[in-house]
Amino acid sequence: MSVDNDLPVAAELRGDAVHRLLGHLRDETTDGFAAIERFSPADYRDPALAELERDRIFGAVPFIVAHGSEVAEPFDFVSVQLPRNNVIIVRQRDGGLRAFVNACRHRGAQLVEESSGRCRLFSCPYHRWSYDPDGSLRTVTLDGTFGEFDRAEFGLVRLPVEERHGFVWLIDDARAEIDVAAWLGPETDALLAGYRIEDLVSVTPHTFDRPTNWKIMQDGFLDNYHVKYAHPNTAGKVLHTNAVALKDFGRHFWFLAARKSIDRFLGESPGDAPMDKHVIESCFIAPNSMLLKHATHVELLTFRPHGADPGRSTMEMRIMAPTQAETGLDEDAWRARWEKNWHIMISIIHDEDFPILAGSQNAMFNQDTGPMLLGRNELASHLFRREIRRLVHGGSAE
Ligand code: FES
Ligand SMILES: [Fe+2]
Numbered sequence: 001m002s003v004d005n006d007l008p009v010a011a012e013l014r015g016d017a018v019h020r021l022l023g024h025l026r027d028e029t030t031d032g033f034a035a036i037e038r039f040s041p042a043d044y045r046d047p048a049l050a051e052l053e054r055d056r057i058f059g060a061v062p063f064i065v066a067h068g069s070e071v072a073e074p075f076d077f078v079s080v081q082l083p084r085n086n087v088i089i090v091r092q093r094d095g096g097l098r099a100f101v102n103a104c105r106h107r108g109a110q111l112v113e114e115s116s117g118r119c120r121l122f123s124c125p126y127h128r129w130s131y132d133p134d135g136s137l138r139t140v141t142l143d144g145t146f147g148e149f150d151r152a153e154f155g156l157v158r159l160p161v162e163e164r165h166g167f168v169w170l171i172d173d174a175r176a177e178i179d180v181a182a183w184l185g186p187e188t189d190a191l192l193a194g195y196r197i198e199d200l201v202s203v204t205p206h207t208f209d210r211p212t213n214w215k216i217m218q219d220g221f222l223d224n225y226h227v228k229y230a231h232p233n234t235a236g237k238v239l240h241t242n243a244v245a246l247k248d249f250g251r252h253f254w255f256l257a258a259r260k261s262i263d264r265f266l267g268e269s270p271g272d273a274p275m276d277k278h279v280i281e282s283c284f285i286a287p288n289s290m291l292l293k294h295a296t297h298v299e300l301l302t303f304r305p306h307g308a309d310p311g312r313s314t315m316e317m318r319i320m321a322p323t324q325a326e327t328g329l330d331e332d333a334w335r336a337r338w339e340k341n342w343h344i345m346i347s348i349i350h351d352e353d354f355p356i357l358a359g360s361q362n363a364m365f366n367q368d369t370g371p372m373l374l375g376r377n378e379l380a381s382h383l384f385r386r387e388i389r390r391l392v393h394g395g396s397a398e
Contacts, residue, residue, distance in 0.1 A: 037382060041365075066080070296321075317349070
């Protein structure tokens with residue numbers, strides 16, 4: 001199995017967290033925040049704030065936009081709508097990646113319509129200028145009549161992109177410089193390294209357009225308090241509610257939640273028994289991603305706004321699984337395994353979470369919603385807000 005993590009630091013982190021989690025389940029407690037916090041609907045409907053988030057978060061720090069296996073071969077590309085730019089990401093001949101604004105430098109026609117493909121030449125549909133996969137302007141149509149200009153200056157506009165831990169990270173601002181390791185910090189970087197996500201393949205990337213603020217969406221998937229109330233017949237049957245053991249890394253954080261199968265260990269210490277089947281291990285990767293590590297695979301959920309619209313977002317969901325060769329399954333059995341996982345996730349998220357979260361967004365547009373509360377038990381959401389506030393209003397990570 002490729003998804004394991006035997007770094008000593010991670011083993012200690014897991015051991016401590018399992019111990020604490022069992023204590024919480026016995027005592028009906030949870031890791032918590034220092035205080036209840038009030039918040040206002042303006043956080044989810046103010047267009048001026050949404051504009052700051054677009055620029056000071058998505059235009060300033062690295063976030064995950066794909067898994068490397070989605071652009072595996074030279075000249076493979078994906079195109080993706082990000083908060084500030086529509087972007088093409090292209091695997092280069094030398095194995096590196098480049099990202100470009102998906103717009104012709106002549107008069108701005110969109111170069112690529114498809115969400116993915118393979119292309120040795122990007123040819124503009126309007127007047128047929130063409131660009132090499134490295135972004136340089138190759139041909140100018142009827143250039144004898146067009147006039148002289150410096151072609152080197154009119155290649156596709158590049159965005160900072162980096163591949164690390166199997167993921168493609170990007171900062172959605174052409175002027176930014178990217179350093180994913182620095183953004184992650186040593187603890188989160190080591191944790192992700194241990195998951196060896198670069199050895200996995202992305203099986204089912206899927207995009208959902210939601211009529212819901214991206215932070216409400218992200219909160220919904222950091223929330224262990226709602227499980228048995230919003231999902232009584234699905235997730236609530238197999239997962240515990242309102243008990244997490246969390247490790248805060250200052251910006252990113254990591255936490256364990258429990259499956260009910262853990263109950264057999266409530267009366268005694270688990271000793272060296274493997275616990276990975278009895279817990280869900282989650283990593284919040286600021287600013288907008290949630291990585292769930294399961295015994296057999298990894299899931300990634302990402303959330304981002306539509307430009308500066310506070311009421312709309314994109315959620316992307318992908319399963320990263322061991323390759324067919326690694327599992328020893330035949331093609332059909334391998335596909336069937338991940339499709340089954342996918343359908344379980346979709347039936348919960350799409351049918352149960354999405355309508356509730358869209359309803360929350362509607363409530364934020366009420367004129368008299370009144371202030372609302374985030375409980376001490378909702379620790380992950382407090383830490384998410386802490387980071388968003390810091391990025392939008394300034395200050396450094398502790
Ligand atoms: S807009 Fe692309 S060639 Fe004219
Ligand atoms: Fe949920």
